[in-house]
Amino acid sequence: MTKAPKHKWAFAARFRRHAFGWRSQPAILRVNEAVAEIKAAARHDQMLAAEGALLLLEKLSPALEQVDSSSGAIGSAVNNAIKTLVPIIAQAPADEATRSGWLDRLWTAVEEDAIPYIEILPEYWGELCRIQALASRWADELACPVRITWSQDRKTGGGYFKGTAACLSALYTAGRHQEILSLLDLAPYKFWHYRQWGVKALVAMGKQAEALCYAEESRGINEPVSAIAAVCEQILLDSGMADEAYQRYAVEANQKTTYLATFRAIAKKYPHKKARVILADLVANSPGNEGKWFAAAKSAGLYSEAIELANRTAADPKTLIRAARDMKNREPRFAVEAGITALRWLSEGYGYDTTDYDVYEAVRYTMEAARAAGCEHEATRRIQELLTNSLTLRRMASLILGFEQGAVR
Template structure:
């Protein structure tokens, strides 16, 4: 293999970083970028570098404060980028075994832990069913012993997920299912491999039942829904997948992200149908879907939502300002709704400037003097209604002119 001096190795010495996480996050990104650049021309060398970085991560990060979760997310992203580089490298079995030995030793010494999700990827890292089967044979006796009815229930084996992943990658599905039957309790993190095994065997209905039977108080329902949705979609049962799992399986970080995720996955369904179903799923919080409706060009629906349920006033004001010329009716409705919800006490740390912005957006959207006069009348009514004192104080000069 070509001799190569990696820049990142000197930066990832044991306890190389202090308690702050910003520098190690930066260094992780730089290291991954360096490895990716090498991978374009020398994939085997890049894979060697990826293994080296993964081995060095936990010792280097021992003293870093990871309580915010940002560092853990950075490490997980790095693992997600590096595993395919290692898995795709075209190397002989002895070299791959050496890589796996190094990674397994790093996993065992990962006390914090930082790289534990490597176990999820162990089957990919093995690259071939034969290598995966050999590792499964290494792990099986330990895990089977720990899951024996006679074993104490407080033990932990760091190779649990790697064992399950290896059995799956080796195609030893029946053994995998039999092993999971011995688990002391139902835990989705383990049982997801049983779902994958049943699906790979073509027993898709059983796979869905197995997944549903894995639900529990602390299990991630959205992950279970994702697995079931994927099985149904792969079987051409899009209607059932949508009806049973679409909303639960595609929860994004925002309401708009959730809508977009479902719309991409189910292109045959109208945007309004998807949006109406999402609105129905959150009774009392209909206004949260305002941005999704606007983004989909469903301006009538967006206007309905803005007046029906509390919606962030600043979001409404931005919409009124942005669409004053293109969609004046919608802009008027959004701006008036912003003022209404401000008068009702909604919005985070609303100031007089926010009121002026909303009022200006409303008047900008009024296409004629007659409409502007009618709008002013509506705003005066808001000011006179209970809770309108703040609006009245801020807009006294505008409404008196």
């Protein structure tokens, strides 16, 4: 019988040891290409894709050892790759013997991960085991080193074992929830990275109230406040206690990279809450940053609140100018106020990398909105009053106003 030819992965030759030198961008590109190749294979052959995922995970760390990771970009790319590859391996229809061999290969890669790049892989160990009996065997194998690391005579020495997260994850998949809690009791410190498994175990045991307390007790100076709050929030939401979840954790658990994204995340999660209430709570929780909630208020159609917030503390002039441009026909009165507020903050020196063209746009869109709203003379007067304290704005805006009205003032 002729043996089927072995599949040749395009990425394999590119991930030689030290293949990328110190540059991170070529490495990031190759990681993304490799993941795309494996995902394409998964569409028609899950087992083949799983083998490809294993091969890439084995090759990642040796290939990336010399890459400059100071920006964090390559680390993020690898973490995203792991999050994509783990389900491919976990969902492959492999028998227990095959999966056991896969796990042995992955564990070797984890142990040889010197930098490390694949250090988050053990967190998914239970998912990778998939089979409860296999997870239980791995838990038994890893539990002993964890106990030794956390033993009384090592508590002051700061022992570390790469397999701690893998052990907790395997115990969880094996359904040995009480053992997770017993093991965590040995830990010399409260570390959310590990204690989150205790919360999951308590929830799985139907002890939501205890899980909430356990999570709250995990708070500390260096612990991820937002992550802990998000878990607590989800426990309450799953328990049908949406109002309490909102009151206690909504703001803390849904912090995003922008104020607008934070508002939208909370509004999406709590559809029964009025946008005005959510906005007011967010503003109250960030004193001194009221102006930064302008875009959130605008997106919710709270135009008067948006202008009021933008005038309380500094708002980004460019955001205000864009609002004036976008709303000059739909909500001309709002656009006028947004444009004038933009000029106010520009005249006071606020804004990043602003130019005369920003002044031009602010005046232009304000006047266009003013004509649509029938308040052109009032808008002109207010703009001229603003410009008395800024020679630069006065020069630029006076020319624009003169052009708009047919006479230079």
